[in-house]
Amino acid sequence: MPASGFVSPDAIRAQFSRAMSDMYKQEVPLYGTLLELVAATNEAVLAEQPAVAQALRRSGELQRLGAERHGAIRVGTAEELATVARLFAVMGMQPVGYYDLTPAGVPVHSTAFRAVHEASLQVSPFRVFTSLLRLELIANAELRDTAAQILARRQIFTPGALALIEQHETAGGLDPAQADEFVRQALETFRWHHEATVTSAQYRALHEQHRLVADVVAFKGPHINHLTPRSLDIDRIQQGMPAKGIVPKAVIEGPPPRRHPILLRQTSFKALQEQVAFTDQRSAEGSHTARFGEIEQRGAALTPAGRALYDRLLATSREALAGVPSEGNASDYMRLLGEHFSEFPDNLEHMHNQGLAWFRYRPTERGLAAAAGHGRTLDALVRDGHVVFEPIVYEDFLPVSAAGIFQSNLGDDAQNEYGQNANQAEFEAALGRAVIDEMSLYQATQQRSIEQCLQRFGLPAAPEAGSMPS
Ligand code: OOG
Ligand code: NI
Numbered sequence: 488m489p490a491s492g493f494v495s496p497d498a499i500r501a502q503f504s505r506a507m508s509d510m511y512k513q514e515v516p517l518y519g520t521l522l523e524l525v526a527a528t529n530e531a532v533l534a535e536q537p538a539v540a541q542a543l544r545r546s547g548e549l550q551r552l553g554a555e556r557h558g559a560i561r562v563g564t565a566e567e568l569a570t571v572a573r574l575f576a577v578m579g580m581q582p583v584g585y586y587d588l589t590p591a592g593v594p595v596h597s598t599a600f601r602a603v604h605e606a607s608l609q610v611s612p613f614r615v616f617t618s619l620l621r622l623e624l625i626a627n628a629e630l631r632d633t634a635a636q637i638l639a640r641r642q643i644f645t646p647g648a649l650a651l652i653e654q655h656e657t658a659g660g661l662d663p664a665q666a667d668e669f670v671r672q673a674l675e676t677f678r679w680h681h682e683a684t685v686t687s688a689q690y691r692a693l694h695e696q697h698r699l700v701a702d703v704v705a706f707k708g709p710h711i712n713h714l715t716p717r718s719l720d721i722d723r724i725q726q727g728m729p730a731k732g733i734v735p736k737a738v739i740e741g742p743p744p745r746r747h748p749i750l751l752r753q754t755s756f757k758a759l760q761e762q763v764a765f766t767d768q769r770s771a772e773g774s775h776t777a778r779f780g781e782i783e784q785r786g787a788a789l790t791p792a793g794r795a796l797y798d799r800l801l802a803t804s805r806e807a808l809a810g811v812p813s814e815g816n817a818s819d820y821m822r823l824l825g826e827h828f829s830e831f832p833d834n835l836e837h838m839h840n841q842g843l844a845w846f847r848y849r850p851t852e853r854g855l856a857a858a859a860g861h862g863r864t865l866d867a868l869v870r871d872g873h874v875v876f877e878p879i880v881y882e883d884f885l886p887v888s889a890a891g892i893f894q895s896n897l898g899d900d901a902q903n904e905y906g907q908n909a910n911q912a913e914f915e916a917a918l919g920r921a922v923i924d925e926m927s928l929y930q931a932t933q934q935r936s937i938e939q940c941l942q943r944f945g946l947p948a949a950p951e952a953g954s955m956p957s
Contacts, residue, residue: 493660496579497610500602503578503670504613507558507677511714514679517756518714518780520731524724525716525782526553532719539719542877546847547609555717557783559616560677560709561595561702563638565917567709568619570644570652572918574673575600575615577655579607582617582922584883587909591890593699593897594624594905596914598922599884605847605932608882616884619917620703624905625696634693634704637685643708648672677711679761679778687765687773698897702777712896713755713779721752721784728756733780736895738812740888742797743824745833748786749844750797750881753888755781758896779896787878788929793843800827801887812891839876845929846876847936850943863946865937874940879932883925 512519529552533540543549562568572582580600588595595618602608625631644652651669655661661669683690685705693701703709718724722744728735733756741752758779762771789797804820804827805812812820831843838844848865854873868874915921938948 491660492662493658494663494666495610496577496660497602497607499661499666499670500578500580500613501554501611502666503673504554504556504611506670506674507613507711508556508714510674510678511558511711515759515778515780517733517759521728521733521756521780521782522716524727524731524733525718528724528727529553529719532723545849546877546880548880551609551612552717552719555612556714557599557614557616558677558711558714559618560711561618561620561699562643562709563620563622563634563641563703565619567638567643568617568917569919570649571617571676571709572600572920573652573656574644574648574676577652577661577669577673580613580615582918582920583928584925585909585911585914585922586616586884586886586889587907587911588618588886588890588893589621589624589905589908591887591894592905593890593893594621594697595619595699596621596910597889598914598918601882603923603928605879605935612882614882616889619914620700621908624908625700627696630692630696633689634700637689637704641684641707643676645672645675648676676708678708679710680707681761681763681771682707683763683765683773683775685765686767688767690765690773690775698776699893701775705775710778712758712777713781715753715755715781715783718782718784721754721782724782725754736891737814737817738820738891740891741885742786742801742831743821743828745786745828745831747833747835747838747878748784749789749793749831750786751883751885751888752784752786753781753892755779755892755895776896781892785880785882787838787844788881788883789844790842790929791926792841793838796831796843800831803827805887811894835876835878838878845879845933847879847933848874848876848940849936850874850940855943865941868940868944873944879929882928 562571579602581603582598583601584599586597597616597618599614599616601614622631622634651665651672683705684707690701690705693704721739725735725739736755739752739754742749756779758776760774760776763773763775764771765773804823807823808816808820832838839846851873941948
C-alpha cells in the first residue's frame with residue numbers, strides 16, 4: 488500500500504478481475520471447464536517448451552498468465568458509458584482504441600478499458616471490451632423511442648458504487664476497506680439477472696430488430712457476456728474442446744499459427760440459451776442467448792507498418808475465400824490464411840529490422856561485463872550481442888476478429904446492413920474524453936526499455952526512436 492493509505496488501483500483491478508471470474512464461473516459453469524482446459528494446456532506447453540517459459544518469465548508475463556483475461560460488456564446510453572469509464576478509472580483502467588463494428592452489421596462502437604503502463608499491466612492485464620449501442624442506426628423510429636425510454640429508466644450502478652467512485656475522485660483513492668466494498672458494489676453492475684425489464688412482446692420486437700438490441704435494452708444492466716483466459720496454444724484447445732463437451736466456433740479469428748505469434752488469435756464457445764422471465768410472466772418462461780466463453784492467444788504488438796501488412800494480408804485472405812468463414816469452409820480459410828501470411832516474416836530479427844513489431848530491449852550479462860567504454864548506439868549494442876530484444880505483447884483487440892466473435896454468438900443470421908459508420912467523435916463525446924491511441928502506448932513502453940538499457944551502459948538517453956531503433 489502506498490504511503491497515502493490508498494490501495495493502488497492496480498491491486499483493486501487484480502481483486503476485481505478475480506471476483507468477476509469467480510462470479511462468472513458460478514453463472515456459467517462451462518466457463519470453469521474452459522479455464523481448467525486452458526490451465527492444463529498452458530502447463531503442458533511450458534513443460535514441453537522451456538524457451539517459451541523462459542521468455543515469459545523474463546518479460547514478467549509468466550506470473551500474470553494464470554490470472555490473465557479480458558471480458559466484454561455492452562451499454563445502452565452515453566451516460567452509462569461515461570459512468571462506466573469513471574468506475575474503471577478507480578481500477579486504473581483507461582479507454583484505449585476505437586473500434587467500429589458497423590461494417591460487420593453490429594450497431595455498436597467500442598473501446599477497451601485497460602491499464603496503460605507495462606508495470607501496471609504486469610500486476611493485472613485485465614481488460615474490458617466495452618461497446619455502446621447505437622440506437623440512431625435503428626431505422627424503426629417507434630422502436631427506437633421505446634428502447635430509449637426503457638434505457639432512460641434504468642440505473643445500472645448501485646448507490647454504493649456511485650458513492651465510492653466519487654470518494655475516489657475527490658480524495659484521490661480508496662482505503663483498503665473502501666476498496667473491498669468498491670469491488671463488491673461494482674460487481675453488481677455486471678451480474679446476470681434473469682428477470683427482464685420488458686414484456687415478452689417488447690422483447691420480440693427488440694430481438695427482431697437485432698439480437699444485440701434486445702440484449703442491451705431488455706435487461707437490468709450490462710451483464711458480463713464472456714471472460715477470456717490467455718492460452719499458449721489455442722489450436723490445441725480448439726481441438727480439445729469437443730471432448731470436454733464444449734462446442735467451439737468454426738474458425739480461430741486473427742492471424743494463422745506462427746513460430747512467433749503476432750497480435751491476437753481468438754476462438755469462443757457458442758452462447759448458451761438461458762431462461763428469462765419477462766415482466767408479463769410469472770416465472771422464467773422465456774429464453775435469451777447472450778453469454779459465452781472465449782480463449783485467446785496473444786503475440787507481438789505490431790507497429791503501424793506491421794499492422795498495415797497484417798490488415799492487407801487478412802483482407803486478401805478473406806477476399807480469396809469469397810464468403811465469410813464458417814463451418815463449411817473452415818479448412819479452406821485456414822489454408823488461405825497460411826498462404827497469404829507467408830509474406831509476413833516469422834523471424835524476430837526480420838520483424839525487428841523491418842520495423843514491424845514493438846520490442847523491449849535488455850542488456851545481456853556478457854554485454855554488461857564488457858561494457859566499460861563500449862558501445863555508442865543501441866544498434867551497435869544489439870549487433871555485438873550486448874543487448875537483446877523480445878516482442879512487446881499486444882494488449883488490445885482487432886475489429887474484424889471482434890466482429891467474428893459478436894457474430895458467432897449473435898447467430899450467423901444476424902447480418903444487418905449499417906454500412907461503414909465509424910464516428911469516433913460521437914463516441915468520445917459520449918465517453919466524456921478522448922480514447923488513447925494504442926500505438927503511442929507501445930512506443931512509450933519500447934522507448935522506456937531503450938532508455939533503461941542505455942542507462943545500464945552509462946550512455947545518454949537516445950532520442951525518440953520511432954518504430955525502429957537507429
Ligand atoms: C464483444 C465481442 C468482442 C473480443 O474479444 O474481440 C470481443 C461482445 O460480444 O460484446 O470480446
Ligand atoms: Ni472477447
